[in-house]
Amino acid sequence: MRSVELIHQRMLIVILVIVMVCLFVVSLFIGSNPLPVIQAARESLLDTPTVIGLIFGEIRLPRALIALFTGATLGLCGAAMQGLLRNPLASPGLIGSSSGAALGAVSMLYFGFGVVMPLAVPLGGVAGALLATFMVYLMAGREGGTLTLILAGVAINALALALISLLLNLAPSPYAVREIVLWMMGSIANHSMTDLWTLLPGVLLGWLMLFGTGRSLDALTLGAETASTMGISLSRLRWRIFLAVALSVGSAVAITGSIGFIGLVVPHLLRPLVGFQPSRLLLTSALGGASLLLAADISTRLFPAGTDIKVGVLTSLVGAPFFLYLIIKSRRYQL
Amino acid sequence: MKKTLLTFLLLLIVYPVVWGSDKPARIVSINLCTDQLLLLLADPGQITSVSFLALEPTSSYMARQAAQYPVNYAKAEELIDLQPDLILAGAYTDRALILLLRKLGYRVETFPLSSSIDDIRDNIRLMAKLIDRESEGEMLVSEMNRRLEKISRAHPKRKPRGAFYQPNGYTGGRGTLQHSALELAGWKNIADEEGVVGYGAIDLERLIRSQPEQLFTSSYAPGTQSRGQQLLKHPVLRQITQGREPVEIDYKYWICGGPMIADAVEILHRSLPQ
Numbered sequence: 296m297r298s299v300e301l302i303h304q305r306m307l308i309v310i311l312v313i314v315m316v317c318l319f320v321v322s323l324f325i326g327s328n329p330l331p332v333i334q335a336a337r338e339s340l341l342d343t344p345t346v347i348g349l350i351f352g353e354i355r356l357p358r359a360l361i362a363l364f365t366g367a368t369l370g371l372c373g374a375a376m377q378g379l380l381r382n383p384l385a386s387p388g389l390i391g392s393s394s395g396a397a398l399g400a401v402s403m404l405y406f407g408f409g410v411v412m413p414l415a416v417p418l419g420g421v422a423g424a425l426l427a428t429f430m431v432y433l434m435a436g437r438e439g440g441t442l443t444l445i446l447a448g449v450a451i452n453a454l455a456l457a458l459i460s461l462l463l464n465l466a467p468s469p470y471a472v473r474e475i476v477l478w479m480m481g482s483i484a485n486h487s488m489t490d491l492w493t494l495l496p497g498v499l500l501g502w503l504m505l506f507g508t509g510r511s512l513d514a515l516t517l518g519a520e521t522a523s524t525m526g527i528s529l530s531r532l533r534w535r536i537f538l539a540v541a542l543s544v545g546s547a548v549a550i551t552g553s554i555g556f557i558g559l560v561v562p563h564l565l566r567p568l569v570g571f572q573p574s575r576l577l578l579t580s581a582l583g584g585a586s587l588l589l590a591a592d593i594s595t596r597l598f599p600a601g602t603d604i605k606v607g608v609l610t611s612l613v614g615a616p617f618f619l620y621l622i623i624k625s626r627r628y629q630l
Numbered sequence: 631m632k633k634t635l636l637t638f639l640l641l642l643i644v645y646p647v648v649w650g651s652d653k654p655a656r657i658v659s660i661n662l663c664t665d666q667l668l669l670l671l672a673d674p675g676q677i678t679s680v681s682f683l684a685l686e687p688t689s690s691y692m693a694r695q696a697a698q699y700p701v702n703y704a705k706a707e708e709l710i711d712l713q714p715d716l717i718l719a720g721a722y723t724d725r726a727l728i729l730l731l732r733k734l735g736y737r738v739e740t741f742p743l744s745s746s747i748d749d750i751r752d753n754i755r756l757m758a759k760l761i762d763r764e765s766e767g768e769m770l771v772s773e774m775n776r777r778l779e780k781i782s783r784a785h786p787k788r789k790p791r792g793a794f795y796q797p798n799g800y801t802g803g804r805g806t807l808q809h810s811a812l813e814l815a816g817w818k819n820i821a822d823e824e825g826v827v828g829y830g831a832i833d834l835e836r837l838i839r840s841q842p843e844q845l846f847t848s849s850y851a852p853g854t855q856s857r858g859q860q861l862l863k864h865p866v867l868r869q870i871t872q873g874r875e876p877v878e879i880d881y882k883y884w885i886c887g888g889p890m891i892a893d894a895v896e897i898l899h900r901s902l903p904q
Binding site for chain 1: 746762797798799831834835838839841850851854855856857859861864865866869870881
């Protein structure tokens with residue numbers, strides 16, 4: 296029985312990896328003009344890349360990679376937070392980490408700190424995410440129910456959004472105000488390799504910190520007390536996850552803006568497939584999140600050129616009905 | 631008696647010149663673009679007030695000259711206080727304000743936007759006529775023509791290809807002053823080749839694909855930070871133009887149509903590859 300489960304588990308991971316790789320490759324093929332992608336990829340490695348080499352290496356590749364890393368981050372962090380708070384509705388978008396990160400990034404970028412020190416923008420994102428997450432946690436309390444957590448998240452999200460629009464209105468750049476949508480909805484268009492290098496350190500560090508938490512999260516499903524008798528320090532685990540989420544979500548959102556619902560939807564879809572075990576959910580949610588964001592980003596490019604649909608619009612269009620479904624389902628349980 | 635008669639006769643001679651010619655003497659401009667033409671053409675004594683935007687050095691070419699006049703914020707009450715005999719507005723100035731001023735008996739003249747050099751000439755002549763400075767208007771037009779012709783004689787045989795690339799990926803295609811200026815300076819406008827009409831966004835991939843030799847940018851508030859402005863620092867832009875930085879040209883040359891377009895054409899011409 297156990298080995299069958301393990302095989303299922305391996306199969307699931309293999310399938311998810313294949314889906315993700317396929318979507319990644321498809322993403323490289325889609326742009327405003329058809330491109331001989333394989334030739335372009337080869338030419339992008341030349342010392343003086345050709346035009347198609349440049350389009351591949353400097354425009355399409357960073358876009359696909361940023362979608363991959365951001366999606367994986369959101370999926371993974373959603374799974375970790377749902378495990379930690381033992382709450383199916385916890386996710387970076389709902390409990391304020393994303394909007395806090397966006398606020399932190401906005402306060403750095405538009406007031407010129409990013410020019411003095413390029414890392415100031417992702418660091419602002421990390422600080423914002425940490426602060427927002429921690430505030431929601433304080434408001435909801437240690438053993439806060441779903442409702443309290445969501446309400447606290449709503450309040451912090453609203454506050455962060457209000458502050459973002461205030462800052463963008465006060466920013467010296469005349470282009471700032473129009474970019475509210477970008478921060479609220481998220482966009483991965485027109486990014487460069489530089490953006491990817493800015494995003495990567497925090498994201499990878501956060502991932503490393505999260506992947507070791509699986510065993511503790513599994514123990515936590517038995518209850519906080521049982522977990523502590525098993526030698527797991529809940530407060531240390533909590534800080535580790537909060538910090539890891541802040542690092543990875545903060546760095547990613549500082550580049551892409553807050554992209555909604557991936558962290559909520561992906562762990563939910565995959566949970567039944569991994570036997571409801573948080574440790575197994577981490578890797579699969581990361582793979583699933585990457586696939587979902589890649590797919591959403593591919594869809595934005597299928598609209599007629601020049602429409603510039605933000606990727607967050609699509610993830611929210613999928614995610615919001617799903618959120619409603621979760622609410623209805625949980626109400627049925629209570630009745 | 632003799633003295634009175636003399637005064638009377640003198641008045642008869644002078645009157646048609648001073649009062650009879652209907653020369654506006656208290657002109658108020660409430661639009662940045664009418665500010666520019668008014669400051670270029672009017673006798674300083676004719677100008678009563680210019681719009682507050684005229685003081686903004688990044689968008690107002692005549693900011694220095696504007697500084698000596700009181701500014702207005704295009705509010706009906708303050709305009710009435712100024713007792714204007716001619717109010718100058720743009721085509722897109724608040725319709726309700728213009729209707730109100732006209733209803734109150736003020737003379738309000740509106741100026742269309744310029745999207746070509748011909749539009750600029752028309753607007754200069756229109757302004758000159760309205761404020762009774764027609765010879766100054768002709769001088770301004772012929773001076774602009776002379777400068778533009780001088781550059782068009784120095785065009786290179788092969789026109790290099792360039793484009794404007796603005797924050798958020800905007801460019802100027804056919805029917806914009808930026809397009810006219812590029813062509814007059816001896817460049818081939820890529821945005822036009824790509825079928826952009828007016829000011830519109832151009833996809834980054836499409837821009838790179840069309841292989842510009844030089845990019846130009848002209849933005850409000852240089853030195854400020856936003857995502858839209860960061861796009862201009864995308865490394866691919868420098869790589870496609872062999873490491874050449876985009877040439878920054880002040881916005882004040884074309885935010886309003888006027889003879890200052892010749893300055894922009896001269897800058898664009900100087901940036902042609904040698």
